[in-house]
Amino acid sequence: MEDLKRRKIALQMPPKPAPHIFDWLIEIGLTEAAGMGAVPISSRELAAWQSNTCVRLAPWEARLIRELSKAYLAEGRRAEDETCPPPWGAPVTAHDREIEEAQLRSLLG
Template identity: 65%
Template sequence: MAWLNATPKPPAGSRRAKAEATHSISRRDRLKRDRIPPPMPPNPAPHIIDRLIEIGLTEAAGMGAGPLSWATIVAWQQATGIRLPPWEARLIRRLSVDYLAESRRAENETCPPPWRGTVSQAEIDSEAQRLRDLLG
């Protein structure tokens, strides 16, 4: 999810970085615009991801986002009446840490997705058109 939600940026100091407007869009929005379904890895435990999203993928911390705190996880448990087993609470915290790390890594425009999926014909056509537009 972090890779899809990231807004890729050109390398700092490059001509494209200087010329690039602040109207960049996330990978998810670009795929949606191009009518390509976002590729997603298999999810053998959707209830854990649902809980992570409900609690929040990250939280505000200092000068930006930080991983979920233990206090936030405990507060969610108290508010919802759901008692997470310790392993699940640790997993949710770890997923939040990993989401934050991946979201920062994924800002590099050449960052590959953290999973390997099949490339659809729509994606190939979209990239081919983008190249034709760029190269003429």
């Protein structure tokens, strides 16, 4: 983030048409812990959250929250590859690649 600010690159974020859904997702937790790592939010966890907060999710909201949790995990796993581009940026162009390679050559000599 600091590098982007220093290079004066604006962070491009996708539109957020239903901010309450994202707020609930963050409140519930993006994922659940499981025996071998993180898993998507379960229906059981959603039901417990609804019971504890007295918020009643519409079926489509519950499905969307679970899908967002799945997408978050999938992107996290995809991002483990060092060549994975950031999800908020524009696709990497040949020109971008040339600039990065030139910077790397100048550092390595």
